[in-house]
Amino acid sequence: MQFQIDNMACGGCARSVTRAIHSVDPQAKVAVDLPSKRVDVVSGADEAAMAAVLEDVGYPPRRAA
Structure with a gap:
């Protein structure tokens, strides 16, 4: 699955996103x-579970094109 996360701007953001995904x-x-x-x-x-946890930690995803 691919997500576009428009407010991911730095290495710290990338680590937070990775931690959130690994929590699922x-x-x-x-x-x-x-x-x-x-x-x-x-x-x-489940993709919906991944999207929900990313939303919860402040990185709302959208499906990458």
């Missing part, structure tokens, strides 16, 4: 591309 699935593979503000996640977890 500790085994998830997360690749953050800060310049494009895109996050690629390989996980068996």
